[in-house]
Amino acid sequence: EIVMTQSPATLSVSPGERASLSCRASQNVNGNLAWYQQKPGQAPRLFIYGVSNRASGVPARFSGSGSGTEFTLTISSLQSEDLAVYYCQQYNDWPRAFGQGTKVEIK
Amino acid sequence: QVQLVESGGGLVKPGGSLRLACAASGFSFSDYYMSWIRQAPGKGPECISYISSSGNTRRYADAVKGRFTVSRDNAKKSLYLEMNSLGAGDTAVYYCAREGRGAVTETYDNWGQGTLVTVSS
Numbered sequence: 001e002i003v004m005t006q007s008p009a010t011l012s013v014s015p016g017e018r019a020s021l022s023c024r025a026s027q028n029v030n031g032n033l034a035w036y037q038q039k040p041g042q043a044p045r046l047f048i049y050g051v052s053n054r055a056s057g058v059p060a061r062f063s064g065s066g067s068g069t070e071f072t073l074t075i076s077s078l079q080s081e082d083l084a085v086y087y088c089q090q091y092n093d094w095p096r097a098f099g100q101g102t103k104v105e106i107k
Numbered sequence: 108q109v110q111l112v113e114s115g116g117g118l119v120k121p122g123g124s125l126r127l128a129c130a131a132s133g134f135s136f137s138d139y140y141m142s143w144i145r146q147a148p149g150k151g152p153e154c155i156s157y158i159s160s161s162g163n164t165r166r167y168a169d170a171v172k173g174r175f176t177v178s179r180d181n182a183k184k185s186l187y188l189e190m191n192s193l194g195a196g197d198t199a200v201y202y203c204a205r206e207g208r209g210a211v212t213e214t215y216d217n218w219g220q221g222t223l224v225t226v227s228s
Contacts, residue, residue: 049207
């Protein structure tokens with residue numbers, strides 16, 4: 001079973017600054033890595049798939065990178081509406097594990 | 108637009124049973140794999156089951172195997188989750204989610220709003 005580990009647990013960033021969220025898989029996920037955004041009281045929303053592809057409607061300030069077992073979600077210029085918890089998820093193997101999330105706070 | 112609406116959650120005693128339903132609209136339900144995903148308070152989501160578009164293939168996480176059963180009725184555009192022998196560890200918001208196709212295959216491209224299941228005496 002693949003285990004996903006995210007860091008940090010909480011990230012405080014000033015508006016307009018860059019935010020980098022990390023995700024590590026316990027084994028190679030062969031590029032089958034997605035990111036989801038979850039705002040308070042809402043269901044998660046698919047944001048990034050295949051490591052670096054933005055889902056429909058996702059702003060260009062969001063980008064994904066990485067390979068093998070190490071991945072990063074970058075927000076180039078944080079906006080107030082980006083306040084949320086971000087989860088990485090592997091879909092290379094069953095069960096399709098999520099990480100425990102990184103909460104992005106506005107400083 | 109795609110809509111997924113869960114129902115059937117509530118308070119149940121340990122050892123009890125519950126049946127969740129998910130009504131789908133806005134897309135060709137019978138063409139898509141569907142999944143149940145749960146999220147315990149303060150935790151990340153957990154994929155617990157999926158079912159193929161025809162219903163012939165079903166898979167479960169170890170935590171629910173033998174206790175939960177996923178099914179679907181394509182004519183009614185509905186997904187179901189039968190939950191038995193419930194314990195405190197099953198307390199969570201349960202989401203119905205559509206699995207993507209094409210480039211987003213095996214990701215969850217649409218989610219319902221969730222239904223809360225609380226297991227407590």
